Amino acid sequence: MKCLVVVAHPIADSLCHSxxxxxxxxxxxxxxxxxxxxxxxTEFSPSLTVSERQSYYRPPFDSSAVQSxxxxxxxxxxxxxxxxxxxxxFPAILKGWFDRVWAxxxxxxxxxxxxxxxxxxxxxxxxxxxxxxxxPWWVDRLLLWQPVKRVLKTALFGTCAPGCQFxxxxxxxxxxxxxxxxxxxxxRIERRLARWx
Numbered sequence: 001m002k003c004l005v006v007v008a009h010p011i012a013d014s015l016c017h018s019x020x021x022x023x024x025x026x027x028x029x030x031x032x033x034x035x036x037x038x039x040x041x042t043e044f045s046p047s048l049t050v051s052e053r054q055s056y057y058r059p060p061f062d063s064s065a066v067q068s069x070x071x072x073x074x075x076x077x078x079x080x081x082x083x084x085x086x087x088x089x090f091p092a093i094l095k096g097w098f099d100r101v102w103a104x105x106x107x108x109x110x111x112x113x114x115x116x117x118x119x120x121x122x123x124x125x126x127x128x129x130x131x132x133x134x135x136p137w138w139v140d141r142l143l144l145w146q147p148v149k150r151v152l153k154t155a156l157f158g159t160c161a162p163g164c165q166f167x168x169x170x171x172x173x174x175x176x177x178x179x180x181x182x183x184x185x186x187x188r189i190e191r192r193l194a195r196w197x
Contacts, residue, residue: 001126004035007082026189026190037069063103069101073102080127081131102156105120129167132171169188
């Protein structure tokens, strides 16, 4: 498959980059074609431009400033997102990637009556979100009901790519993990991606 790996962490030797390398290696070894979109390295701007916002409901959407990112998304059959969860949400740069790249006419179409949107990402078959959190598992799952997972599964993939099989791997208490615990989690990533056909 054509796989797009989107990495959203500002520090090159971070835990997230280590997890991304494990994912990239597993996909490459399985024979997939891999493209990497490192949002911080490419200095992706997360802010919608005036033109982009004005064209959200007045087609066509002005994607001229993000055309290369749009083309990578549209050509992908599989998507891996690697990012830290900060304040139980996305890093601003990843949220901006969704705002600017998963836009009308690209990831979905507005209904004429502004009812439910119509999906466009029919090419996406598989997606895996890999995230690190400082919190323990029970805070994310029991107190907050996994807000990042719910947004990804329901609001993004569920509406823009309903035929895509979505999965998520969360690494909790990320600031105090041993090397062995990180290795075990990387093995989980590799096993999960080895199942992709």
